[in-house]
Amino acid sequence: MRTGRFLIAVLVxxxxxxxxxxxxxxxxxxxxxxxxxxxTFVAAAIAFAISAAIASALYKIRxxxxxxxxxxxxxxxLGTGYALWNAQGIPEVDTVxxxxxxxxxxxxxxxxxxxxxxxxxxxxxxxxxxGLVVGTLEEWLQWFIPGRVGDMRDVFxxxxxxxxxxxxxxxxxxxxxxSLRLAPGSRRRIALxxxxxxxxxxxxxxxxxxxxxxxxGGVLTFRSRYDxxxxxxxxxxRSVEWKASPPLTRPASRxxxxxxxxxxxxxxxxxxxxxxxxxxxxxxxxNQILETYYAPVLDTPSYLSKTGHRWPAEQRAxxxxxxEASGSSASGPYESRAxxxxxxxxxxxxxxxxxxxxxxxxxxxxxxxxxxxx
Numbered sequence: 001m002r003t004g005r006f007l008i009a010v011l012v013x014x015x016x017x018x019x020x021x022x023x024x025x026x027x028x029x030x031x032x033x034x035x036x037x038x039x040t041f042v043a044a045a046i047a048f049a050i051s052a053a054i055a056s057a058l059y060k061i062r063x064x065x066x067x068x069x070x071x072x073x074x075x076x077x078l079g080t081g082y083a084l085w086n087a088q089g090i091p092e093v094d095t096v097x098x099x100x101x102x103x104x105x106x107x108x109x110x111x112x113x114x115x116x117x118x119x120x121x122x123x124x125x126x127x128x129x130x131g132l133v134v135g136t137l138e139e140w141l142q143w144f145i146p147g148r149v150g151d152m153r154d155v156f157x158x159x160x161x162x163x164x165x166x167x168x169x170x171x172x173x174x175x176x177x178x179s180l181r182l183a184p185g186s187r188r189r190i191a192l193x194x195x196x197x198x199x200x201x202x203x204x205x206x207x208x209x210x211x212x213x214x215x216x217g218g219v220l221t222f223r224s225r226y227d228x229x230x231x232x233x234x235x236x237x238r239s240v241e242w243k244a245s246p247p248l249t250r251p252a253s254r255x256x257x258x259x260x261x262x263x264x265x266x267x268x269x270x271x272x273x274x275x276x277x278x279x280x281x282x283x284x285x286x287n288q289i290l291e292t293y294y295a296p297v298l299d300t301p302s303y304l305s306k307t308g309h310r311w312p313a314e315q316r317a318x319x320x321x322x323x324e325a326s327g328s329s330a331s332g333p334y335e336s337r338a339x340x341x342x343x344x345x346x347x348x349x350x351x352x353x354x355x356x357x358x359x360x361x362x363x364x365x366x367x368x369x370x371x372x373x374x
Contacts, residue, residue, distance in 0.1 A: 001114055001115050001117065001118065002113070002114050002116075002117060005110065005113050005114040006111070006114035006115075008110060008114075009107065009110035009111045009113075009114050009130070012106070012107060012110055013107055013110075013130075013134040016103060016107065016134065016138060017134065017137050017138045017141060018141075020138055020141045020142050020145060020148065021141075021145050021253050021254045022253065022254075023148070023253075024145070024146075024147045024148065024253040025253050038092060038095075039091045039092055039095045042095045042096065042099055043095055043098075045099070045102075046095070046098055046099055046101075046102055049102045050076075050102065053105075053168065053172075054072070056172070057072055057168070057171060057172045060172060060173070061171075061172070064174065067171075067174075068170075068171040068172070068174060069171065070171070071167045071168070071170045071171030071174075072167070072168055072171035072172070074167050075105075075164045075165070075167035075168040075171065076164075076168075078160070078163065078164050078167065079101050079105075079160070079161070079164040082160045082164075083097070083098050083101070086157065086160075097154075097157060100154075100157060100158060100161050101160075101161040101164060101165075103161070104131055104134075104135060104158050104161035104162050104165055105161055105162075105164055105165030105168060106165070107130075107131050107134055107162075107165070108127050108128070108130075108131045108161075108162045108165030108166050108169060109165055109168065109169045109172075111126065111127040111130040111131065112127040112165075112166060112169040112170075112173075113169070113173065115127065116173065116175055117175075118183055118186060119175050119176065119177050119178060119179055119183065120178070120179045120180070120181060120182050120183045120186050121178070121179075121180060121182065121186075122182060122183070122186040122189060122190050123175060123178070124166060124170075125190050125193075126189060126190060126193055127162070127165075127166055127169070128159075128162055128163070128166060129190075129193040129194055129196075129197045130193065131158065131159075131161075131162035131165070132155065132158070132159060132162065132197050132201070133196060133197050133200050134158075135154075135155050135158030135159070135162070136155050136197075136200050136201050136204050137200065137204075138158075139151065139152070139154050139155055139158075139204065139208075140200075140203075140204045140207065140208065143207065143208045143257075144256055144257055145253060145254075145257060146250070146251035146252070146253065146255060146256075146257045147250075147251075147253065148257075150204070150208050151208070151341075151346070152201075152204070152205055152208070152209060153341075155201065155204075187369065187370070187371075188370045188371055190369075191366045191367065191369040191370035191371075192366075192370050194366050195363050195366045195367060195370070198359060198362055198363055198366065199359070199363065202355070202356070202359040205348075205355075206352065206355065206356075209346065209347060209348045210225075210347070210348055210349075210350060210352060210355065211223050211224055211225040211226075211347035211348070211349060212224060212225075212226070212227050212349060213349045214227065214228050214231070214293070216228075216288070216289070216292060218333060219285075219333055219334065220285045220288060220289065220333060220334040220335070220336065221333065221334070221335050221336070222267070222289055222335070222336035222338065222339075223336070223339050223345055223347040223349060224263055224293075224347065225259060225263070225347065226260070228293070231260070231293040231294075232293065234260045235260075235293060235294065235295055235296055238260065238261070238296040238297075238300075239295070239296045239299075242296055242300040243300075246300050246301050246302065247261070247300070247302045247303060248301060248302060248303055248306075249303050250303045260294075261297060261302075263294070263338075263339075264290065264294035264296075264297030264298075265297065265304065266338040266339060267286050267289050267290050267294060267297075267336065267338045268290065268297065268298075268309045269338070270282075270286050270336065270337065270338035271283050271286035271287050271290065274286060275319075280319060280322045280323050280326060281323055281326065281334065282334065283319060284319050284320065284323040285334040285336070286336060286338065287311060287316070287319065289336060289338075290309070297309060298310035
């Protein structure tokens with residue numbers, strides 16, 4: 001391994017992770033100074049980066065052209081195919097996700113260049129693991145930032161970008177030799193890197209995705225990061241705090257996101273969506289969740305609504321009457337999907353004990369491969 005190149009890869013990775021709080025500021029600056037041009041700006045940056053990378057590759061390739069061009073074409077085809085398959089149809093979101101391919105392609109290339117002299121399959125495995133650790137840490141930090149989302153789905157998106165970056169790296173600068181037999185120390189390095197990647201990803205999932213199912217009398221259930229008693233306690237705290245200082249301005253990008261408030265806003269959005277769709281039962285139950293567990297979100301003026309989100313008395317009475325008249329109470333328990341994205345619950349109700357038990361088994365196996373003796 002070349003230490004200097006490894007340090008450069010680490011420094012660039014740290015810069016990518018720590019840039020997360022400033023991305024919203026950059027995005028807002030572009031929107032303010034160049035209205036309607038955000039997608040154009042980012043798309044142009046992507047096109048420039050990819051064009052520069054391809055031009056550099058074409059200039060550098062002098063031998064083994066078929067294999068090297070093939071690796072680069074495969075990288076471009078895989079990246080394009082995945083981007084089209086994963087597209088959500090929202091230009092800003094899709095463009096930003098495609099920028100990740102450039103970002104993590106560069107990170108993978110830098111780690112690959114650091115380990116390239118080893119000459120065995122570890123030069124393929126280690127950059128992938130390093131890139132996944134960087135991507136997980138970036139998503140983890142984003143979860144704490146207002147206006148950003150940390151999601152293991154995006155870690156998998158970064159994984160696709162890492163594979164594309166590795167294919168491109170092999171095309172641009174292939175090793176002089178590539179042995180399938182691991183060099184001394186490579187097995188240990190791979191196993192220890194896999195341990196780090198596993199623990200970082202598991203800790204990320206535990207922090208961001210694990211929660212509980214809250215049941216209110218068996219009639220309705222919803223998913224939260226907090227149990228019922230904790231929700232009530234946080235609600236009492238927010239009532240006092242927000243009475244003195246309501247959240248009337250959008251939180252700064254370098255502040256900590258209030259997950260309780262975010263959960264409340266999700267239920268407000270789900271209630272309003274169900275009401276607009278004419279699903280009175282769902283809207284009524286979502287409002288019940290809000291009144292019981294997120295009352296401060298309903299009553300406090302905020303940057304999203306200067307009058308709060310509580311239904312006017314007439315609308316609530318109308319909703320209750322229509323709900324009771326429809327006989328919805330006999331249709332079975334209601335499960336909220338306020339946290340769901342693309343049909344999947346964002347919050348998983350896995351047992352933390354079982355989750356970490358599985359992680360422990362994986363880590364123990366990897367440490368065994370690394371030759372760690374207990």
